[in-house]
Amino acid sequence: MRKLYIFIIPLFSLVLIITTSCKKFTDKAGATALEQTTEERELTFDSTFVNTFFQKHPLLDKYQNEVNELYQKHQFHYIWYDKNGVNEFGSLLHNKIINIEEEGVLTSIPYRQKLDSIYESPSSGQKPNPTTELLNTSMYFYYVDKVYQGLDTESTNQMEWFLPREKQTYGKYLDSLLVNPSLIKNKEKGLFYQYYLLKNVLKSYRQIEKNGGWKTVKMDSAVKSLNLGDSTHTIAQLRTRLYLTGELKSDSKSAIYDDQLAKGVLKFKETNRNASSTIILPSHLKVLNIPVSERIKTLVVNMERCRWIAKDITKAKELIAINIPAYQLTYFENGKPTFRSNVVVGKTVNKTVIFSAPMRYIVFSPYWNIPYSIKKNEILPGIKKDPNYLAKHNMEWNDGKVRQKPGPKNSLGLIKFLFPNSNSIYLHDTPSKHLFSRRDRAFSHGCIRIEKPKELAEILLKDDPKWTSEKIDEAMNKGAESWYTLKNKIPVYIGYFTAWVDVDGNLHFYDDIYERDEPLAALLYEK
Structure with a gap:
């Protein structure tokens, strides 16, 4: 993570390809357009060809609305042809598509033979042809869908992945590039940067496999x-x-x-x-x-997860990211990692949820308001066996509920960090410090225990001169609950990556503690 390797910019490589093939000129009003002869600019095809095309190419019909919208904006002018036939952008896109496996995409390319014939036969793509035109456009949307969008939101929700996803509008983006090629100056990337690091590793691992593993x-x-x-x-x-x-x-x-x-x-x-x-x-x-084949599968699975991250995540001034399989929390400031802490996450029967929410509060000397499920399954049976169970565990009744009083033996420790969410998950201290020395740290009921809670509090309160290290320590050990409202709401992202390339270029593999890789791989490896 040289910078927060978390994702951004649609289609930088395709942007480069597009702008390479797009020539521009400026009219009297200062508007830009493609440099063509009058005859070429007036060359159009009948709009009814769109429906006819998709009737004959049903494997691409999911892109029909986007294709229609694109050509309506261009008054059904050809965009893939210049005076020499199919333009350079078409050839480069074709090369990208036939090598789509390099992007960690495992799929049978629809109408591959027909697409190949356009670029492998010198004469086939010279004269404007609506079928060739629409096939190129449809394959453009196919490529960006597979490489930049990945599985749809319904599928990712089934994978219990609830981080926010951004709906990309690749038609509008392509249209803006055709009108304004200067967008090439935008150096943002189309995906979470970690994707490109994993892609490089995937290439080397496939070479190892090719050489016999x-x-x-x-x-x-x-x-x-x-x-x-x-x-x-x-x-x-x-x-x-x-x-x-x-x-x-x-x-x-x-x-x-x-x-x-x-x-x-x-x-x-x-x-x-x-x-x-x-x-x-x-x-x-x-x-x-x-086997190297299994490692390749892990890389492909995590490249897919990189497609599911909203592109603006690194724009946050502050960010807290937690990778569940790594048992690690990282705090980023202006895109750079400045603090790390080991964490304990939910055990298999109480999985920590993959989601995001803004941190709003720090609670010193917290009560632990015991969830109903724990009360039912642990507390009430304990009271039944021992009438003094609550007193022995520093607990009390509170409006029909059970809570544990503040103090060093409180299960939440001396401090907790709240980012309100429907999953009732938060970060907190713990009196069970010995758990952080374990290699595998899935022990909690779903919340996230942090090894260095005071250090995190000091970072989050560094801009408030009233909260010195001494005052933080005093509030944590006061024995009376107090709340602090953060002036800046800090995004917290809880993710799940079993392969990760670090800032030094080293590839890390983590145990798939919730067994999420295989179900995802089964979807990705479908033909």
């Missing part, structure tokens, strides 16, 4: 672990495996566990959430032996 690293039956100085055939296999994915810059083929290999092992462990140790256990080899 990697061989299984087998632990020597005579040992239970590998340590510096050990010598075994497993060491040579491990060295080659780490070289293939870049943890090692060279492969000496040595079967001795030396310092060079140790550096590669540490890098591997860092990017797979393992303890920083040079010891290799069978569990580590199990991760290394995941």
